[in-house]
Amino acid sequence: MSQIPTNLRYSDSHEWVQDNGDGTVTIGITDHAQQALGDVVFVELPEVGSTLTTGEEFGVVESVKAASDLYAPLGGEVLGVNTLLEDAPESLNESPYDDAWLIKIRLAEPDELESLMDADSYTELVANESND
Template identity: 85%
Template sequence: MSQIPANLRYSDSHEWIQDNGDGTATIGITDHAQQALGDVVFVELPEVGAELATGEEFGVVESVKAASDLYAPLGGEVVEVNALLEESPESVNESPYDDAWLIKVRLTEPDELESLLDADAYGELVAGEEESD
């Protein structure tokens, strides 16, 4: 069973979002996503300053099994990328909600956070996917 922290919001493409309370949000991939990918070997992220539109592809996570595109759950400007992932992409498997966050974004529309899934709704999405596997 995947970990689904209650304090985060989620996208249906398996990114988690933490509202930092200052007009920025931290984005990563969920425990469910990293389990489905398997051993992560490479993470490609955007440059600081990149403008992201909601739903736009912003990077790639590659594992020994597959490559998976990352999609921006919210629009905004990338203000920080996690440099740790360049040297240690496997940390996505080890700590998807802590050390292995992907990017921090200054939100264009902070109200968009409310349109994302809460932990219960994301848990239902994951359960449905696991049943269909």
């Protein structure tokens, strides 16, 4: 069973979002997503300073099974990328909610955060996908 922390918000494309409380958020992929991908071997992330639009592709995670696009759950300016993933992409499998965050952004529309799912709604989404 996937870990689904209750303090995060979630997108239907399996990214998690942590509100940093200062108009910025940290974004990563969920435990469910990393399990579905299998062993991660490469991560491509956007440039610091680039601007993302909600729903826009912002990177790629490649595993031994497949390549999967990453989609911005929220729009804003990229403030930081996790350089650990360049040398240790397998961190996504080991610690998807801690060490292996993907990017940090300054939100263009802070209210947009409320449009994401809470942990209960995301748990329901994962359960429904598993039943399909």
